[in-house]
Amino acid sequence: MSKTRLEAFSDAVIAIIITIMVLELKVPHNPTAAALGELWPVFLSYLLSFVYVGIYWNNHHHLLQTASTVTGGVLWANLHLLFWLSLFPFATGWTGENHFAPLPTALYGVVLVMASLAYYGLQRRIVAAHGDRSVLARAIGRDVKGKASPLIYLMAIPVAFANPWVANAMYVLVAVMWLVPDRRIERTLTTPAT
Amino acid sequence: MSKTRLEAFSDAVIAIIITIMVLELKVPHNPTAAALGELWPVFLSYLLSFVYVGIYWNNHHHLLQTASTVTGGVLWANLHLLFWLSLFPFATGWTGENHFAPLPTALYGVVLVMASLAYYGLQRRIVAAHGDRSVLARAIGRDVKGKASPLIYLMAIPVAFANPWVANAMYVLVAVMWLVPDRRIERTLTTPAT
Amino acid sequence: MSKTRLEAFSDAVIAIIITIMVLELKVPHNPTAAALGELWPVFLSYLLSFVYVGIYWNNHHHLLQTASTVTGGVLWANLHLLFWLSLFPFATGWTGENHFAPLPTALYGVVLVMASLAYYGLQRRIVAAHGDRSVLARAIGRDVKGKASPLIYLMAIPVAFANPWVANAMYVLVAVMWLVPDRRIERTLTTPAT
Amino acid sequence: MSKTRLEAFSDAVIAIIITIMVLELKVPHNPTAAALGELWPVFLSYLLSFVYVGIYWNNHHHLLQTASTVTGGVLWANLHLLFWLSLFPFATGWTGENHFAPLPTALYGVVLVMASLAYYGLQRRIVAAHGDRSVLARAIGRDVKGKASPLIYLMAIPVAFANPWVANAMYVLVAVMWLVPDRRIERTLTTPAT
Numbered sequence: 047m048s049k050t051r052l053e054a055f056s057d058a059v060i061a062i063i064i065t066i067m068v069l070e071l072k073v074p075h076n077p078t079a080a081a082l083g084e085l086w087p088v089f090l091s092y093l094l095s096f097v098y099v100g101i102y103w104n105n106h107h108h109l110l111q112t113a114s115t116v117t118g119g120v121l122w123a124n125l126h127l128l129f130w131l132s133l134f135p136f137a138t139g140w141t142g143e144n145h146f147a148p149l150p151t152a153l154y155g156v157v158l159v160m161a162s163l164a165y166y167g168l169q170r171r172i173v174a175a176h177g178d179r180s181v182l183a184r185a186i187g188r189d190v191k192g193k194a195s196p197l198i199y200l201m202a203i204p205v206a207f208a209n210p211w212v213a214n215a216m217y218v219l220v221a222v223m224w225l226v227p228d229r230r231i232e233r234t235l236t237t238p239a240t
Numbered sequence: 241m242s243k244t245r246l247e248a249f250s251d252a253v254i255a256i257i258i259t260i261m262v263l264e265l266k267v268p269h270n271p272t273a274a275a276l277g278e279l280w281p282v283f284l285s286y287l288l289s290f291v292y293v294g295i296y297w298n299n300h301h302h303l304l305q306t307a308s309t310v311t312g313g314v315l316w317a318n319l320h321l322l323f324w325l326s327l328f329p330f331a332t333g334w335t336g337e338n339h340f341a342p343l344p345t346a347l348y349g350v351v352l353v354m355a356s357l358a359y360y361g362l363q364r365r366i367v368a369a370h371g372d373r374s375v376l377a378r379a380i381g382r383d384v385k386g387k388a389s390p391l392i393y394l395m396a397i398p399v400a401f402a403n404p405w406v407a408n409a410m411y412v413l414v415a416v417m418w419l420v421p422d423r424r425i426e427r428t429l430t431t432p433a434t
Numbered sequence: 435m436s437k438t439r440l441e442a443f444s445d446a447v448i449a450i451i452i453t454i455m456v457l458e459l460k461v462p463h464n465p466t467a468a469a470l471g472e473l474w475p476v477f478l479s480y481l482l483s484f485v486y487v488g489i490y491w492n493n494h495h496h497l498l499q500t501a502s503t504v505t506g507g508v509l510w511a512n513l514h515l516l517f518w519l520s521l522f523p524f525a526t527g528w529t530g531e532n533h534f535a536p537l538p539t540a541l542y543g544v545v546l547v548m549a550s551l552a553y554y555g556l557q558r559r560i561v562a563a564h565g566d567r568s569v570l571a572r573a574i575g576r577d578v579k580g581k582a583s584p585l586i587y588l589m590a591i592p593v594a595f596a597n598p599w600v601a602n603a604m605y606v607l608v609a610v611m612w613l614v615p616d617r618r619i620e621r622t623l624t625t626p627a628t
Numbered sequence: 629m630s631k632t633r634l635e636a637f638s639d640a641v642i643a644i645i646i647t648i649m650v651l652e653l654k655v656p657h658n659p660t661a662a663a664l665g666e667l668w669p670v671f672l673s674y675l676l677s678f679v680y681v682g683i684y685w686n687n688h689h690h691l692l693q694t695a696s697t698v699t700g701g702v703l704w705a706n707l708h709l710l711f712w713l714s715l716f717p718f719a720t721g722w723t724g725e726n727h728f729a730p731l732p733t734a735l736y737g738v739v740l741v742m743a744s745l746a747y748y749g750l751q752r753r754i755v756a757a758h759g760d761r762s763v764l765a766r767a768i769g770r771d772v773k774g775k776a777s778p779l780i781y782l783m784a785i786p787v788a789f790a791n792p793w794v795a796n797a798m799y800v801l802v803a804v805m806w807l808v809p810d811r812r813i814e815r816t817l818t819t820p821a822t
Binding site: 071 | 242245246248249252253256257260264312315316319322323326327329330333334337338341342343344347
């Protein structure tokens with residue numbers, strides 16, 4: 047029951063974040079192709095962030111599915127994750143409105159790093175509450191993606207000042223890496239422990 | 241359980257989309273009938289989009305009701321639908337603020353096409369997960385409405401440049417077509433398979 | 435199950451409406467008492483609307499609690515109610531920003547009338563689905579409040595043009611009338627039918 | 629069931645409040661460090677308010693977990709709490725945008741006082757519905773934190789006019805006090821009554 051409410055609250059916050067981001071796509075006052083064309087960078091940054099928040103929702107969904115107990119520490123680790131996710135609309139808007147300029151691109155990377163570390167912290171809290179031999183612990187395994195992602199984001203931050211397009215390409219790359227369905231947990235859930 | 245959370249997240253996103261659209265009805269600074277009168281096109285476009293998002297919620301509700309399992313592919317097909325629905329407030333605001341001008345009307349059609357294709361994709365994913373002989377597969381049947389809708393939207397897009405009012409009438413027509421209660425699934429659910 | 439999702443969606447929409455209204459309380463740029471003081475009418479209109487939306491949520495909660503089946507007609511009657519509730523933020527903002535001027539006060543009354551009629555329609559749909567001898571039908575009884583409210587709002591609309599303060603007092607009066615806890619349904623639920 | 633919906637509605641409202649606050653972090657038009665630097669006070673006030681709303685959600689979660697029945701009085705006590713929480717975005721934005729000036733800091737304290745009193749009222753309503761010997765009544769015990777918090781906020785209000793930084797430090801102090809996990813209810817739930 048406790049878990050249900052944690053999921054419901056997280057769903058609501060993530061749903062609002064994903065929808066607030068679209069507000070940065072400000073309605074142009076003229077009905078012209080030129081006015082629409084100016085919105086491309088904002089649209090692209092919205093698309094990337096939508097995918098990222100979707101990935102977080104998906105992973106959060108899988109992570110919580112394996113959890114059976116929710117401690118006070120898990121509640122706060124979850125709020126910590128939601129805090130960094132709540133900065134996505136700001137970072138997305140700043141990047142898009144400034145056509146992927148260096149500093150906004152770097153800040154976007156900072157938000158990505160912090161969110162991925164917060165997710166990692168939440169995952170560890172939940173594993174700690176269930177034991178190293180739990181379904182979740184086995185499912186996560188070495189967690190290559192989870193460890194590689196913040197490293198790539200970290201590398202992208204200085205790159206953003208040299209060439210923001212390369213940095214943005216790195217963010218896209220990590221997103222694509224995650225879009226490949228994460229079958230780890232599903233596989234472990236259906237494979238009997240031996 | 242998995243399904244519950246998918247529904248809850250979709251409900252939240254759709255609820256926010258439907259409510260964000262009303263923000264385009266900007267509060268006028270003067271308490272005059274003239275100031276209110278200027279909002280008619282925005283109000284009409286809001287009304288049309290409210291009905292459309294309501295139709296999507298209704299159909300989504302019926303579609304998920306028949307589903308028993310939710311795969312990773314369904315999660316992403318659902319996010320894909322939510323992405324296009326999230327562009328309703330933008331398309332609605334642009335159309336309304338520009339008094340149903342050609343280009344915004346055409347863009348509205350593009351969003352309608354993409355959302356209907358995304359819905360179709362979600363439906364196919366769910367049917368695929370349940371088998372061709374499932375309740376859902378039988379309920380959908382030939383899916384005349386589901387196939388006609390994107391075709392009508394597609395036709396409306398070039399029409400918008402010739403006469404936007406005809407294009408908007410076509411959007412209204414499809415909405416009315418869906419408002420007629422979709423008894424297919426309900427009927428099949430209560431009719432024993434023979 | 436169907437009912438659960440109807441409630442969840444309505445909760446989300448009502449929650450967003452109630453929270454969007456507070457956005458009309460625009461943050462002043464100066465940290466002065468004068469700047470804060472100018473917000474009084476907006477604050478008062480927010481307070482009134484918060485109470486009204488709270489009343490709707492409360493009544494909706496009680497109404498749905500007695501329902502066991504949800505038909506397609508109920509889904510649309512519910513969306514119809516949510517549509518009129520979604521105009522509360524606009525009507526509230528217009529009234530507050532224009533210091534309860536006649537026309538905004540009258541429009542507020544129009545939204546109140548339409549919302550109360552939509553609620554009445556939803557109630558009738560649910561009763562129709564459950565039968566005249568159902569718990570709900572007995573609980574509602576003669577429904578004096580439900581019938582008096584739209585009449586008082588209707589009377590307040592012309593009054594708003596003569597004296598908006600009297601019209602606003604009438605809105606407050608109806609709200610207070612509803613704030614007195616509605617024990618009808620609770621009573622009937624615990625009283626055995628004789 | 630009744631309780632579930634009260635929780636769902638509160639979750640939605642709190643989720644929206646927490647996410648609306650981030651909208652005060654307005655996206656700067658320039659991609660410069662100077663533009664970002666100007667946002668520090670707004671960011672800090674957002675961080676403090678995020679923690680406060682998180683604390684309320686956490687405590688609300690624990691409080692409702694022990695409740696088994698929800699009366700009409702509890703519904704309204706809950707709406708009363710949500711009303712004051714809904715003023716957090718306004719108070720946060722005003723404080724942040726004016727760099728923690730005296731009057732906004734004092735108003736922030738007023739909102740904190742009112743929210744804590746509303747929470748106290750909700751708690752009393754729930755205890756009243758369950759009896760003085762209930763799990764909840766024992767869990768709350770003397771409720772030192774719950775009684776000290778509004779007193780500290782009250783003291784901070786006049787202090788804000790003398791030195792707003794001291795007042796803000798007092799708000800931070802109370803937040804930290806609550807961040808220390810509240811094990812009272814968890815402890816009592818697992819300790820058999822003797």
